Amino acid sequence: MYSCADLKKGLKLMIDGEPHYIVAFDFTKPGKGQALYKCKLRNMITGSLFDRTYRSGESFEPAALEDRDMQYLYQDESGYVFMDNKNYEQVTLDEKTLGDEKYFLRDNMDVKILLFNGRGIGITLPNFVNLRVTEADPWVKGDTAAGNNKPVTTESGYTLAVPPFVEAGDLIQIDTRTGDYVTRVKE
Structure with missing residues (x-):
């Protein structure tokens, strides 16, 4: 069993028979009375997000x-x-x-x-995955209005911004945690 002192961002616990995890957490101690633990929780099955406040002394069941x-x-x-x-x-x-x-x-x-x-x-997922670029617009020299990156589409249909030297057919490494371009992979 978890107590209120164990509450922190990312902790997984059971609420009303379903697993939830703490998205945001705040501890407040008013001048009088018990400490308050304000949590923003996400249901791991439905994805719904809600706020709940707990008082010190309450206990929680770990998520199974x-x-x-x-x-x-x-x-x-x-x-x-x-x-x-x-x-x-x-x-x-x-x-x-x-x-x-x-x-x-x-x-x-x-x-x-x-x-x-x-x-x-x-x-x-693994932290990094290699995907082949299937569509990439040609980069026009001097085209700096859109910044230093251009959009490309990978073999899986994912669209992301990459440096201008990446072309269709290149194999690129993508960080699965952020969805950002990491590097071009040599074959």
Whole structure:
């Protein structure tokens, strides 16, 4: 069990039978009375965001979550299919659950799937992924009105800003945590 003293940003706990994590946290101690712990919580299943205030002395149940190493297999009409590397059990995540992380999935990529009661509710990708650029506008010398970057589209359909020397067909490295360009990869 967690107490109010354990509350911090990123902590995962059970509220009303569903897993939540703390997005923002603030501690206040008024002149009189008990300390207040103001939390902004996000439901890990529905994604809803809400505020809740707790008083010192309250306790919380840790979220019953499981992280499993899995491998991305393929996408079909039901969603994105992952396979457990140990027992070959398959888990399907829908597009809403993945969000923009779907753009960084590559066939046979090893990822961590966050499970709640056997149901996939989240994914942790490797920090960097290499994707091929499929569309890139030519850079015109002297074209500085838009800054030093130009937009490109990768093989997965993800669009991002890159330096002007990146062209269609180049392999680039992308930081999956931010979605930003890191470097051009030599083949």
